[in-house]
Amino acid sequence: xxxxxxxxxxxxxxxxxxxxxxxxxxxxxxxxxxxxxxxxxxxxxxxxxxxxxxxxxxxxxxxxxxxxxxxxxxxxxxxxxxxx
Amino acid sequence: xxxxxxxxxxxxxxxxxxxxxxxxxxxxxxxxxxxxxxxxxxxxxxxxxxxxxxxxxxxxxxxxxxxxxxxxxxxxxxxxxxxxxxxxxxxxxxxxxxxxxxxxxxxxxxxxxxxxxxxxxxxxxxxxxxxxxxxxxxxxxxxxxxxxxxxxxxxxxxxxxxxxxxxxxxxxxxxxxxxxxxxxxxxxxxxxxxxxxxxxxxxxxxxxxxxxxxxxxxxxxxxxxxxxxxxxxxxxxxxxxxxxxxxxxxxxxxxxxxxxxxxxxxxxxxxxxxxxxxxxxxxxxxxxxxxxxxxxxxxxxxxxxxxxxxxxxxxxxxxxxxxxxxxxxxxxxxxxxxxxxxxxxxxxxxxxxxxxxxxxxxxxxxxxxxxxxxxxxxxxxxxxxxxxxxxxxxxxxxxxxxxxxxxxxxxxxxxxxxxxxxxxxxxxxxxxxxxxxxxxxxxxxx
Numbered sequence: 453x454x455x456x457x458x459x460x461x462x463x464x465x466x467x468x469x470x471x472x473x474x475x476x477x478x479x480x481x482x483x484x485x486x487x488x489x490x491x492x493x494x495x496x497x498x499x500x501x502x503x504x505x506x507x508x509x510x511x512x513x514x515x516x517x518x519x520x521x522x523x524x525x526x527x528x529x530x531x532x533x534x535x536x
Numbered sequence: 537x538x539x540x541x542x543x544x545x546x547x548x549x550x551x552x553x554x555x556x557x558x559x560x561x562x563x564x565x566x567x568x569x570x571x572x573x574x575x576x577x578x579x580x581x582x583x584x585x586x587x588x589x590x591x592x593x594x595x596x597x598x599x600x601x602x603x604x605x606x607x608x609x610x611x612x613x614x615x616x617x618x619x620x621x622x623x624x625x626x627x628x629x630x631x632x633x634x635x636x637x638x639x640x641x642x643x644x645x646x647x648x649x650x651x652x653x654x655x656x657x658x659x660x661x662x663x664x665x666x667x668x669x670x671x672x673x674x675x676x677x678x679x680x681x682x683x684x685x686x687x688x689x690x691x692x693x694x695x696x697x698x699x700x701x702x703x704x705x706x707x708x709x710x711x712x713x714x715x716x717x718x719x720x721x722x723x724x725x726x727x728x729x730x731x732x733x734x735x736x737x738x739x740x741x742x743x744x745x746x747x748x749x750x751x752x753x754x755x756x757x758x759x760x761x762x763x764x765x766x767x768x769x770x771x772x773x774x775x776x777x778x779x780x781x782x783x784x785x786x787x788x789x790x791x792x793x794x795x796x797x798x799x800x801x802x803x804x805x806x807x808x809x810x811x812x813x814x815x816x817x818x819x820x821x822x823x824x825x826x827x828x829x830x831x832x833x834x835x836x837x838x839x840x841x842x843x844x845x846x847x848x849x850x851x852x853x854x855x856x857x858x859x860x861x862x863x864x865x866x867x868x869x870x871x872x873x874x875x876x877x878x879x880x881x882x883x884x885x886x887x888x889x890x891x892x893x894x895x896x897x898x899x900x901x902x903x904x905x906x907x908x909x910x911x912x913x914x915x916x917x918x919x920x921x922x923x924x925x926x927x928x929x930x931x932x933x934x935x936x937x938x939x940x941x942x943x944x945x946x947x948x949x950x951x952x953x954x955x956x957x958x959x960x961x962x963x964x965x966x967x968x969x970x971x972x973x974x975x976x977x978x979x980x981x982x
Contacts (some may be wrong), residue, residue: 462723470957490891494922495962502963509921519921 454530461498479524508533539600539659548722552744554729567654568593570646573656580604580626588727590632590647600659606666609707623851657732669804678851679804688845689808694721701726703751709804710777714750735764742767750774752976753784755913775799778977779880781902782817805847806865818879840864890958891923909937909949914970932970939966
């Protein structure tokens with residue numbers, strides 16, 4: 453399954469669990485306007501770590517690289533990490 | 537105060553083991569030690585045995601004789617033994633094992649379950665009883681009690697035909713309490729054997745017709761999974777050492793409808809504080825003012841106890857004082873008042889922080905354990921770049937149940953219905969079983 457599909461399905465699943473209304477996906481949509489709050493994003497990150505085996509934030513923090521701010525950046529953040 | 541060996545009911549107490557029975561009354565005219573008990577008069581003695589029976593016999597023989605008896609639980613290897621000897625200023629080790637090479641300069645006295653006739657000197661002193669409890673540094677804390685503080689909660693008249701048993705090791709507080717109950721009331725006492733599988737223990741318990749049995753909620757969850765749990769029919773079941781949630785109380789009531797089910801609050805430092813007999817989790821608010829001989833108060837959310845059953849002090853030089861200036865022990869157990877009842881929330885030192893919000897693992901576990909099909913759960917924390925940490929859970933299912941993504945979603949939904957969002961596990965892992973520590977509690981760290 454493409455990384456993008458995996459990520460978006462976790463967004464949808466967590467939104468459902470937490471009773472959040474998701475905004476229509478668009479690569480330019482800021483993460484914090486997706487309808488998910490920081491706890492929801494934390495859950496998505498934890499589940500992606502289990503499914504994809506990567507958690508790119510720690511490595512990015514260690515190298516002083518910027519964190520993703522939009523859906524598109526979030527997806528490519530994981531795509532790069534998953535194929536590294 | 538009588539010494540343990542002088543207790544009038546002692547001859548009624550028999551230690552029932554996998555290798556035969558040992559009547560404790562024999563110790564009035566016999567000895568398990570390789571040296572005359574009188575040579576240990578006034579000495580500080582470490583009891584370091586591999587066997588439980590040997591430890592029990594040494595305690596009976598030396599209480600009232602030695603100035604201090606330090607009871608080592610299993611898991612104290614030669615390095616820690618040296619630490620215990622030094623901390624307790626001990627000059628004698630009583631043991632059924634050979635002296636570890638280079639371990640210590642203390643006098644080594646052998647101890648075995650085969651008794652030999654010996655003169656028993658009259659007890660002359662109130663011996664200090666020192667129990668070990670795990671410290672946060674990895675070194676054990678040495679907690680000073682007396683026979684009086686350890687036994688104050690025990691009524692010496694036993695119901696007829698009582699046979700005691702416990703899943704605990706008697707070299708720790710929870711098990712020692714039961715051993716002392718049996719010794720002071722003169723009841724037969726079934727001990728676990730070292731490394732004995734729970735099914736074998738239950739079969740022996742059934743063969744001995746045990747009537748009273750104690751353990752942690754984790755011990756009981758494990759026992760109820762075992763087909764041999766059906767073999768025993770106790771009249772009295774006692775839980776202690778961990779939070780007794782409503783699920784385990786209900787499961788025990790269903791499995792043993794004839795039994796009185798009691799959960800007790802006790803710790804090595806606080807002694808036995810109280811018992812709850814209504815088969816409901818938590819304890820009534822009125823306990824704060826109505827307990828006989830035990831004072832309780834809640835301060836900064838945690839339960840404090842003052843009574844004649846408290847330990848007196850730590851022997852470790854680097855430990856903070858065991859008692860506060862007003863003589864209370866802070867148990868570190870957090871409680872929450874709801875509808876006239878206090879519920880245990882977990883340990884103050886076990887709180888997880890999720891983005892600045894607190895989560896007590898035990899609160900989440902209690903909810904998950906209510907879900908049909910869940911045998912037991914363990915809540916952990918996992919580092920997370922967004923909120924600092926998230927809650928995760930390991931879940932062991934009842935036999936016949938299978939974990940998978942669908943059950944994970946159902947369980948998360950179940951938690952979401954009664955817990956705040958930050959307390960709901962982000963990830964659930966289904967595991968075949970959860971590991972218990974030697975104290976019979978879920979292992980929370982490492």
